[in-house]
Amino acid sequence: MAAHSDHVKHHNRICVPGEHLGLESEYHTGPGTYRRNGSIYASLAGHLCSRTEVETELPALTVLQQEIQITVPRQKSLVTCKVVSITSKFCRCDILSVESVPLTETFRGMIRKEDIRATEKDKVEVYKSFRPGDIVLARVLSLGDAQSYLLTTAENELGVVLAKSEAGVPMVPTSWCEMTCPKTHDKQLRKVAKVQPHYIAYAS
C-alpha cells in the first residue's frame, strides 16, 4: 500500500541474503532487510531500492523480489477468508489470502462473537452475521492459540464481501447488515463490508 508520492530510487543492483547493503546511519531497514551490528543486510534475494517517505528522514532500504512476496498472516494484516462453520460463540474460517497474496495452503482463523462489530457488541449474534461459505474480509487481531488466528471484522470496511443465497446466486448488499438475493429476493442478515476501492484487489 505504498503511496505514490514516495520517492523510490532503484539501485539497479541485485542482492542475496546476507549481503551488506549499507550503514544504519545512512538508511532505515525496509522490507527484505535486517540490521546487524550497525549495518543493514539483505534478507531476500532481489532488487535493491531505497525509498524516502519523508524528506527529512533517512531513506529506507528495501529488497524486492520480483515475484509476489511470501507472507503468513501477521498481527494487523488484512486477510480474506472463507467461513467454515459457525457456533453461537464464534465463527471458524479458513484464511485464503493475506493482503493481496493468495496462500497456497489455508490457515485456520476464528472470529469471536465480540469481535464481529465495533458497536453494540452484546447484541451481536453469529448466525445473523456470517454463514458457512461466505467470503469475509477481516483483520488479524492476534496470533491466537495453537488452533487458530484471532480475526476481527469490527470496522465498517470489514465483513462479508461475497455471499451466495440458497439459489446459488451471489447476493447484493442492501444495507450494512442485510443482503438480498437478486433471483428469489430472499433477504438474509449479514455483517456486510463497506467495500473500499483499494481493498477490492485483495478480495478478488
Add this chain to the structure above:
Amino acid sequence: MPTDTKRIQGPDASQSTFLYKKRANTVQPALLEEGKRQDGRSPLEIRPIFLKAGAVSQAKGSCYMEMKNTKVICAVYGPREVPRRDGFVINGQLRCEFKFATFASEVRHGHLTSHTEKDLALQVQQALEPAVCLHKIPKSQVDIFITVLENDGSVLSAAITCASIAVANAGIEMYDLVIGSSLRQTGETLLLDPTAFDETAESESTDDTQAIVTVGFLPSLKQVSCSVQQGQLQCEDSIKALQQCIDVCERYYQVVYECLKKSVKKLKSPVESPMDEAPAS
C-alpha cells in the same frame, strides 16, 4: 530394514555385484602415484559446480545442484500452517526431508526413509535454522524436500548449499545463505570435495588418521551452522580441517551468488539465458 509391501520387491537375497567386485580388489590408494586422485583431480582441487535455482516449477522455491556425478535436487514448499498436534509455537519451523533416490548409490537404497537419511535431514535442518528468519513466519512451517539423484560423495554438503538456495529462491527471509563443503583426511593428505571413492578409500598404513569433515558455513555472519566429523583426528587437526572447509565454502560463494542473481533476473524477463553454468573459481 522395514520393507514396503505395496511395492514389488526384488528377491530377498539379491546382492549388488558391486559388493563382489569390491571384495576381489585389494586396498586401493586414495592417491595415484603422480599425486592425482582417481578422477584426475589434485588433492586440493574441487569439482566444478553447476547450480540452477527454480528447477521445480510447482514449488515455492527450488534448486538443482550438480558436482560432476553428485546430483541433488531440492524443493521448498510453504510456509504453511503447523499441524494442530504440535501445539503452539510462536516462531516458524523448518521441516526437512532427505531421500536418496533408490538408484542413487552403487548399493540400492530402500524406498522407506532409513535412519541415515533421517540423520542427514536433521543435519540439513539444523544447518539452515540459524540462517532463516524464523520469527518472520510465526506459527508456520516451511517444508524442505531434498532428493539425491546421484551420490558421488559430499552429499551432505551439497544438500546444505542446495537447500539454502532453494529457501532463498522461495522468497523466505534469511539472515544469510548457508554453504556446505567437505573434505577427507587420510594421514597427512587432505582431499577436498571427496567423491564416493575418496570417502571410502583407505590409506596403506592402517595407523593413519582417516576422517571426513563436513561443514555448513554462513558466509556473511562468518559462523558455522553444521559441523560433522566422522573418524579420528587430533583436536588441532580437526580445527584445521574445519578452517580448510570454510575456505572452500568461501570459494563456492561466488557461484551461489551468481546463481541467485540470475534467478532474480529471470523473474523479471524470462527470456534471458536459460542455462547458467558457472564453474568454481
Add this chain to the structure above:
Amino acid sequence: MASIQLGEGEKTFIIHGICKDDLRSDGRTCLSYRNFELECGVVSNTSGSARLKLSNTQVLVGVKAEMGPPNPLNPSRGGIEFFVDFSANASPKFAGRGGDELAAEISNMLGLVYKNKKMLDYKSLCVIAGQCVWTLYADIVVLECGGNLLDAIALAVKAALYNTRIPLVTVHKDMDGTEDIDVSSNPHDFVTLDTKNLPVLVTVTTVGSGHIVDATLEEEACSMACIVAAVNKEGAIDGMVKKGSGSLTIDSIYKMLTSAKQIGKDLNKSLDDFLSKKGSDMSSKGFLT
C-alpha cells in the same frame, strides 16, 4: 532432549551465572562434571551390561553377542549395532513411537563413532570369514531422562562393553571340508573385548557466550547449540557433530573442542580406573538402592 520450558527470568539467571561468574545454579563451575554412579553386570541374560546414574539421568545398557552372516562389504569383520529405547518410564511422551526420533539421533551418533575400525578389534569378532561373525547388539534403555543424556549413554556403553564376555568358540573342519562351530559349554571360557581405545562422548553446550559440560535439563533449555565430541583416552577426537539450531564461530568451536578434549581425557581416565577395579564385578546390587 526431553525439553522443558523456562521463564525469561530463570534463563537470564542461568546465562549470567555461566557467562559472568563461572558459577552454575548447583554451585559447579562451567567445566566441572558431576559425579555419577556406575554398576556393571546388572542383567544376567546379557553378555555384558552396565547401569549408570548421573543425577536425574539413568540408563541401562545390555550387550548381547550373537552370531550371524557378515556384511558382504566386510566379510571378515564383526560389528556392533546400537539400539536406543526411550522407555515410557522416563516420560509418558516416549510411549509408543514418541521417543523414536531422538533414539535414532543417538544411535546414529554412536554408530558414527563406532564405525571407525580402530574402535574395537572387529577382526577378532570374526569366526569364519565370509560366513559367520559376532555381532554385538548394544541395547540402551533410557530409564530416566535428565540432562546430559548422550554422555551418560556413551559412558554406560563403554562400561557394558568392558563387562562383555563373549563365549569361546572353536572351529572344526569336518572330513568333507565343511566347517563346524563349537561353542564351549564351560561358562568360564570366554573372551573379553579390548575397550582401551573406546571414546566417551562429551557434550559441550553453549549458553550465552560461555560453554559448559555436563549440562542439566534447565541449562539445556537455555542453549541454542552444542557440540558432541567423541574423545578417547589420548584426547584425540573420534567424531564430532554440532547439534541444535544455533551457529558457532570457529573460535568458539576451537575453545569448545579443547574443553571437550580435556574433560574427555579425565572422564576416560576415571572410567578406566573404575572399570579395572570394579568393571568385571558381576555381583550386582541391582535396582534396590
Add this chain to the structure above:
Amino acid sequence: MAIFITTPRKRHVCDEFTEPQRLVTPGATITADSDFMRGHGTYMEEDELIASVAGVVEKVNKLISVRPLKTRYNGEVGDVIVGRIQEVGQKRWKVDVNSRLNAILMLSAVNLPGGELRKRSAEDELKMRQYLTEGDLISAEVQSVFSDGALSLHTRSLKYGKLGQGIMVRVSPSLIKRRKTHFHNLTCGASVILGNNGYVWITRTPTEEEEAPDGGFVQNLQPVSDEDRRVLARLRNCILGLADHRMMLYDTSVIYTYAASEDYPVADLLNPDIMKDVILKVRQQLNQEAT
C-alpha cells in the same frame, strides 16, 4: 579435574529415623468399628474401613483419613503455590502446579500493570501473552477448587505474581510443612517461597528500593552478583538435600541446613556423603529443640 565414579550406594536410613506409627497399604483394613467417619484415602466395604492409598493413618475425633506418603498436590483454598504457565488460552492461563489437573488462572484474577483496580479491557485479552507466556513462573494463591479437583488461582496481592530471576526446585508436596507463611526472607540474603504444591522458589531478597509494586510484570534482568548467586546455589543444594533425606521443609529446617552446610564449598554439597553429614547435623539440632 577429577571426576569420581562410585558404585551405587545404599539408601541410608538414618539411625534416629523412627518409622511412622500406623503405616498402611492400599487394601489394608484400618478398623472394623463402624463408629468412625470415612475421610480422604479410605473407603468402606462390608462395614470395614479400608485404606485406598499407602500412607499414615490420621485420626481427628471420629474422622479417619490416610495421608499418602507420596502424592500429587491436592490443593486447598488459601494454599500458596508456585506454578509454571503451560498454555495461554481465552481469558485464562493454564498453570502446571504439580497437581493432577492443570490449574487455571483467570485474566480477571491477576493484577495487571497499571493499578490494582483497573478494568480489564479487550486489549488486555490480546496482550495476555505479553503479561505471562508459556514457561513463566508465578506465585499465587488457591482461590477455589473445582468439583473435578482442578484449582483456580489468583494473584490479587502484591506478594504474588510473576517470578523473576532465581531457581525453582521441585520436591514432593508432602514434604512442605504447612505454616502461617510460606514466604521467607532468610538472613543469608535470599528469599524462598515454599509452595504448598512442592515447587520451591529461591531468589535474592530484593532491596527496598527495588521492591516495586508491579506484580512482577517488569522484570529486573540485571545480572545477580557473584555473592548472591553463591547463596542461592547453596540454598538450592540444601533444599534438595533435605528433600532427598525426606525431611520436612520449613523455615527452621532450611535455615539450619544452610548454616550446617557452610563448612563446605557449594559444589561439594552435590556429593551425597557430605550432604548426609550435613543433614545428620540438622536432624540432631532439630531433635534437640523438640525435646
